[in-house]
Amino acid sequence: MLRGDALRRTGDVVAARLFYERAAEEGSAAAARAVGETYDPLVLEEERVRGVRGDQIKAIDWYRKAILGGDAAAVDRMHRLITQTSG
Secondary structure: OHHHHHHHHOOOHHHHHHHHHHHHHOOOHHHHHHHHHHHOHHHHHHOOOOOOOOOHHHHHHHHHHHHHOOOHHHHHHHHHHHHHHOO
16 A cells, blocks of 8 residues: 555556555455545546546446445545536
8 A cells, every 4th residue: 555655646546556456455445445546537637647547437346345345435435426427
């Protein structure tokens, strides 16, 4: 998670995603949420990430995994993504 966070702060969300995925595979719900955030078009826009396209379906899928793991913040992220992009 720490390496992923460091990469994400530099704007390298694709590399960060790999570290988050590894942590998520080991059972980290927070890491699963972080993977979702690297796909979330709203988060990417907020963080002003360039050169990476969001993927709402993948973001929701990862948020669901995080929720199943007990990550409460993922509930808020997923709800926001669904409500702000539906229409």
